[in-house]
Amino acid sequence: MRVPFAIYADFECFTEKLDTCQPDSSHSYTKAYQLQRPSGFCYHIKYAHGDYKDPVVYCGEDAAKKFVQCIEEEVRAIAKLYKEKKPMEMTDDDKANFEASTHCHICGDALGGDKVRDHDHLTGKYRGAAHNQCNLDFQLPKHVPIFFHNLSGYDAHIFVKELGFSEGKINVIPNTDEKYISFSKQVDNLEMRFVDSCRFLLSSLDNLAKNLTPDQFKTVKAREFFPYEYMDGPAKLEETYLPPKEAFYSTLSGEDISDEDYTHAQKVWEAFECKTLRDYHDLYLETDVLLLSDIFENFRDICQTHYGLDPANYYTSPGLSYDAALKTTGQRLELLSDPDMLMMFEQATRGGVAMISHRYGKANNPYMSTYDASQPTKYLTYLDANNLYGWAMSQPLPTGDFEWVEPEEIGEILEYPDDHEYGAMIECDLEYPQDLHDAHNDYPLAPQNVEIDKVRKLVPHLGKREKYTLHYRNLKMYLEMGMKLTKCRRIIRFKQSPWLKHYVDLNTALRAKAKTDSEKDFFKLMNNSVFGKTMENIRKHVDVRLVTTEKQALKLVAKPNFDRRVVFTENLAAVHMKKTKLKFNKPIYLGACILDISKLLMYDFHYGFVRKMYGDKARLLFTDTDSLAYEIQTDDFYKDISPHVEAKFDTSNYPIEHPSTIPTGKNKKVLGMFKDECGGKIMTDFVGLRAKLYAFKMDDGQATKKAKGVTKSVIKRSIAFDDYKRCLETQQEIRRPMSILRSHLHQIYAEEINKIALSAKDDKRHILPDGISTLAHGHYRITHGAPHLNK
Structure with missing residues (x-):
């Protein structure tokens, strides 16, 4: 059932400047420079059966208090409508439909002697024939969702404190003391539920709006521009002119608006006959809310069309997509009741591998403008596996019948084919023969969660593994590639089938047919999110x-x-x-198996294709979960892989007339195919400092820069490719100031943080004296200096 009422809301704030001294930029610091106070709000109620009321806009310093009062009144009015159950109105067509119906319109099963008429209690309209019990269960939802875009990170802090001034219990789904997935309060037997639309649509309103087609805009066509930092107090609301272009500068993004955008703002001011900044402020708020309303209502329409589920009944996209997968496939999953089995699957849960194997790479080939024929010919290539977890989810996965089997049966289990009726999770001891250390140094098998300097990290190393838990297919691969099984300790066997493949293929096909970017993004989200739900860690719930x-x-x-x-x-x-009990009601074995199986594709591509073709002439530069970047010494990389495009590569992002004549336009979005992240452009230089901290440069001078923990705006405007290179060569840390919004006791501040942005320290690998080459921990050539690996 579609939730009849949904409310979309937004706040704006004054940015009150704080007087502080400027700290020493050569050291790390945090400095609050703005205090955010609410200036106004807007909300819009969407009714499933037509118009309800116009958007409500309010401007005033008591906006937070006024908002809670208004929303409580709106929910009371909705609760009153719920109580006024309208009698059924049936047309002749409705009566004919009822007589002809053979299946329940709610559950889809055949009807028998308990066939009854089902109608909408709000409109009185007949909906269809149903089982009597289905009809009784098909009740109006007991909640009214109120959506904010970035509720958790921003809007919740503005008004959550006001909920304490009226009676009623507050329920919360927390991440931390101050950050909430959702929170709710009972008002006249209805749950006033606040939900973050960012947990469904993982992008800004600006980007989401660009994905809608004109006919999907029911009310507005674009987001407007607002001088956030100029609005530092109520007095600014009374100004009778649009502020100058420089007033639209944002410290958070480090950017001005363009001349074109400022001209647009001027036209909006004139077109809507704004007399004061208060008028412009209210217009901006209303535009934002109507835009969110259009975007999320379109999202609801798509979801109901293809899955018969309404996102307004959920808190996050993983919960939504997980139910969609179970509903689509009809698969019933057994939950683990044996605590030892549960903990063994927990031990097997390891994320994606991210590391820098070789810290510098430089290309030299005929496709470059600076090619030097007197030097060895080399290529840099950055390849990414299409929807790695979608590929893994299409493989046989556990469904039930979990049982312990004797370790002595390991030989029989290792004979199981990949698509066998049964699969297994194995706890064992493994050794890495010394004669494999050089060949496997770049990308060791069987990565392990280890503790390095008191920090737990996923590290591919060449040492021994004790009580290592892994999927039977991974163990088969690792043994075939030379690792040694020294002891089998425990085995869990289970029934398996590729039951998720139908759901993944459905979304992939729907994405291929999608006509708009918003629909393409939706079907991609529905595949990716279901994996997130299988990874939910109950132990981390607070x-x-x-x-x-x-x-x-x-x-x-x-x-x-x-x-x-x-x-x-x-x-x-x-x-x-503190938690007194844990309820393990999620199939955590799925996440463990999907993560392990995904590594098969990556290792097979590296060892079974790249190393098989090039041997030591291919050097792995870095990997980041689903990507592999190489420096390869060869005459023509593109001609080398051309015969393998149909079987291995997605070349849909290559220009049709690529200078190499490689087959283009092949395997678009096909799961498990490897795509050139550079789109056929030539990468010339690479610098890697540590996992998720690297940069590379293209032949046209453009650079791609990654720095985890640093805001995108700072990376874009104040960190250059040469900074990465300088950091690698000098081993000196580079700091950069960045601006963020942060709450303290639900009060929002804009803070400037000066932190280390670039550092050449990498404890996932043993760095050799040249500062560029590295060895995996456990390598026989490391005689000292390797950190102790605490399993």
């Missing part, structure tokens, strides 16, 4: 209670599992409780 009275707080503090409390206001506090 128990945070929001309390509004002293009595509630004291009751929790008196409990033996009380941990700590944070007081936000006299009417709201967060009480953090």
